[in-house]
Amino acid sequence: MSMHGVSNEDNTDLDKAQSKEIRKRSLRLLFSLVRPIRARLAASFAMVLVSQALRVAGPGLIAFAIDTALPKAIKGDLSVAWLTAGAYLVAALASAALTSFFLVFAQYTNQSVLFEIRNRLFRHTQRLSLEFHENYTSGRVISRQTNDIDSLKELLDTGGNEMIAGILYMIFTAIALATLDLQSFLILLCSLVPLGFLTHWFQTQTKFWYRKSRVSSAKLIVHFVETMTGIRAVKAFRKEKRNQDAYNELVEDYRGVNAKVIQIFGIYDPGLTAIGNIVVAAVLLFGGFRAIQGDFQIGLLVGALLYAKRFFDPMENLAQFYNAYQSANSSLEKISGVLEEDPSVPEPAHPVEIKHAKGALDFEKVEFHYGNGKTILPDFNLNIPAGQTIALVGTTGAGKSTLAKLVSRFYDPSVGEVKLDGISLRDISNHDLRTAIVMVTQEAYLFAGTVADNIALGKPDATIEEIISSAKAVGVHEFIESLPDGYNTDVNKRGGRVSAGQRQLISFARAFIANPAVLILDEATASLDIPSERLVQHGLQTLLKGRTAIIIAHRLSTVSIADRVLVMEHGRIIEDDAPATLIAGKGKFSKMHKAWRDSLA
Ligand SMILES: Nc1ncnc2c1ncn2[C@@H]1O[C@H](COP(=O)(O)OP(=O)(O)O)[C@@H](O)[C@H]1O
Numbered sequence: 075m076s077m078h079g080v081s082n083e084d085n086t087d088l089d090k091a092q093s094k095e096i097r098k099r100s101l102r103l104l105f106s107l108v109r110p111i112r113a114r115l116a117a118s119f120a121m122v123l124v125s126q127a128l129r130v131a132g133p134g135l136i137a138f139a140i141d142t143a144l145p146k147a148i149k150g151d152l153s154v155a156w157l158t159a160g161a162y163l164v165a166a167l168a169s170a171a172l173t174s175f176f177l178v179f180a181q182y183t184n185q186s187v188l189f190e191i192r193n194r195l196f197r198h199t200q201r202l203s204l205e206f207h208e209n210y211t212s213g214r215v216i217s218r219q220t221n222d223i224d225s226l227k228e229l230l231d232t233g234g235n236e237m238i239a240g241i242l243y244m245i246f247t248a249i250a251l252a253t254l255d256l257q258s259f260l261i262l263l264c265s266l267v268p269l270g271f272l273t274h275w276f277q278t279q280t281k282f283w284y285r286k287s288r289v290s291s292a293k294l295i296v297h298f299v300e301t302m303t304g305i306r307a308v309k310a311f312r313k314e315k316r317n318q319d320a321y322n323e324l325v326e327d328y329r330g331v332n333a334k335v336i337q338i339f340g341i342y343d344p345g346l347t348a349i350g351n352i353v354v355a356a357v358l359l360f361g362g363f364r365a366i367q368g369d370f371q372i373g374l375l376v377g378a379l380l381y382a383k384r385f386f387d388p389m390e391n392l393a394q395f396y397n398a399y400q401s402a403n404s405s406l407e408k409i410s411g412v413l414e415e416d417p418s419v420p421e422p423a424h425p426v427e428i429k430h431a432k433g434a435l436d437f438e439k440v441e442f443h444y445g446n447g448k449t450i451l452p453d454f455n456l457n458i459p460a461g462q463t464i465a466l467v468g469t470t471g472a473g474k475s476t477l478a479k480l481v482s483r484f485y486d487p488s489v490g491e492v493k494l495d496g497i498s499l500r501d502i503s504n505h506d507l508r509t510a511i512v513m514v515t516q517e518a519y520l521f522a523g524t525v526a527d528n529i530a531l532g533k534p535d536a537t538i539e540e541i542i543s544s545a546k547a548v549g550v551h552e553f554i555e556s557l558p559d560g561y562n563t564d565v566n567k568r569g570g571r572v573s574a575g576q577r578q579l580i581s582f583a584r585a586f587i588a589n590p591a592v593l594i595l596d597e598a599t600a601s602l603d604i605p606s607e608r609l610v611q612h613g614l615q616t617l618l619k620g621r622t623a624i625i626i627a628h629r630l631s632t633v634s635i636a637d638r639v640l641v642m643e644h645g646r647i648i649e650d651d652a653p654a655t656l657i658a659g660k661g662k663f664s665k666m667h668k669a670w671r672d673s674l675a
């Protein structure tokens with residue numbers, strides 16, 4: 075599996091093939107967004123086309139009015155003058171009406187695109203496997219959903235419509251000028267050379283500096299999110315000053331980059347105006363000479379001047395648009411990176427159905443490493459019969475949590491199979507898997523909502539009686555009753571705040587109500603003090619009854635309720651027997667157990 079989304083994050087120099095792939099990927103996303111609304115886009119385009127053509131008609135009509143209608147009117151024939159004035163009015167009004175309608179219409183389209191991409195990103199990010207989330211930091215996930223969507227929004231809100239309108243307007247103006255007076259058109263054509271150079275310079279500069287600016291702002295966000303999510307560690311280690319300094323530096327960096335961008339605009343805008351003015355002066359000069367010599371009508375001169383002057387009007391917006399486009403483009407590239415990331419543990423297309431799992435687990439010739447990392451489990455074989463309670467012990471880093479993640483299918487083994495009741499986990503649907511196997515970890519996350527809601531997470535259709543009886547079963551009922559609103563206490567409200575240990579107790583109740591065939595507790599009692607753990611010990615026995623259980627625990631007190639102890643070291647099982655046998659023996663576990671008992675004494 076490749077981490078596409080990771081690769082184009084910060085480094086500006088990607089090799090050619092890679093950036094081509096990234097461009098293709100972002101085009102695919104764009105097409106997939108545009109396809110469902112292509113009819114609406116075509117309608118929008120037709121509206122802009124007509125409205126811009128009408129807008130460009132103005133100077134032509136003025137030229138006609140001066141050269142044809144006016145002389146006739148002077149001679150007493152007002153009909154042509156009325157007609158021309160009428161046409162001018164109609165063109166102006168129709169163009170305004172169409173433009174206004176188009177803007178509203180386009181906004182609806184834009185909003186539906188943004189809606190779609192927001193939803194798609196959320197759905198997909200949530201669906202991605204744990205492997206993605208363990209690698210892609212939360213700061214980056216957040217910046218995809220905020221920063222990047224915002225820059226798309228900015229492009230769609232302001233730039234997009236104006237760009238199409240602006241380009242069409244310039245084309246129509248050039249055509250109109252060419253029809254009206256070829257010489258003036260040639261002058262305009264000459265101006266495209268300096269205009270091209272100036273704009274090219276502007277684009278290369280802004281491309282570079284905008285990229286820097288995006289990297290800077292992304293760093294700001296990442297630093298901010300990291301500081302705030304790690305605020306406990308920040309406080310504990312008095313890291314505030316250092317963080318502040320680092321943040322200041324980043325802000326300063328960001329400010330410097332933005333100042334540079336403003337400078338570039340400070341050159342480009344006046345440059346544009348200067349070129350426009352020179353063109354107008356040249357048209358006036360050459361046209362004026364011809365008019366004096368009598369081979370150029372005044373009306374045509376006025377029309378040509380108006381066109382030449384107006385030609386440059388959209389240029390500044392287009393240049394602005396280019397920047398919005400740049401940043402939206404890179405955002406689209408990053409978003410498409412996340413969207414094209416496949417879940418590393420895909421759901422099977424044709425799952426084998428498991429109605430009532432018994433809970434027998436098998437590791438068959440399993441080898442495992444994270445991504446391209448070092449091998450964590452070199453050659454792992456294990457059979458756990460249904461209903462057995464296993465205590466898994468071993469030093470930190472031995473691979474216990476990795477084993478637990480393989481059983482929960484947060485990861486697939488690199489080689490070999492993990493099986494539930496003889497069926498490979500790869501062939502079981504997510505629904506059946508989540509029903510059969512539940513893991514409780516040290517984190518014991520509580521979602522916004524009441525305590526009852528949080529317990530019912532294990533069984534969404536649970537009645538309040540079931541919720542209470544599961545809380546009683548794991549011994550947490552009295553505690554919940556003591557909360558301000560009992561089971562209806564909001565866990566995020568003042569007074570509803572529960573300690574880490576209490577969260578773990580609630581998550582036991584959540585696991586109990588889910589009634590899985592296989593239960594994994596990974597250091598799930600680590601936040602409990604010894605008296606609470608004793609209390610839980612009793613609850614634990616209820617919790618484990620009738621199911622397969624793997625208990626990973628620091629404190630060896632849990633071992634007494636296990637049928638079998640596995641001692642793990644460097645990704646291998648080095649001891650495997652009944653607790654009493656191991657304690658009586660001379661192996662590693664016997665030593666661990668003795669040390670633990672001495673520590674209690
Ligand atoms: N997400 C991960 N990516 C890469 N390596 C990991 C990841 N999680 C754990 N490891 C590595 O796997 C090894 C076993 O870790 P783990 O299973 O968490 O050990 P234990 O739970 O026994 O303390 C460690 O060397 C650890 O560095």
Ligand SMILES: [Mg+2]
Nearest residue numbers: 474475476596
């Ligand atoms: Mg662990």
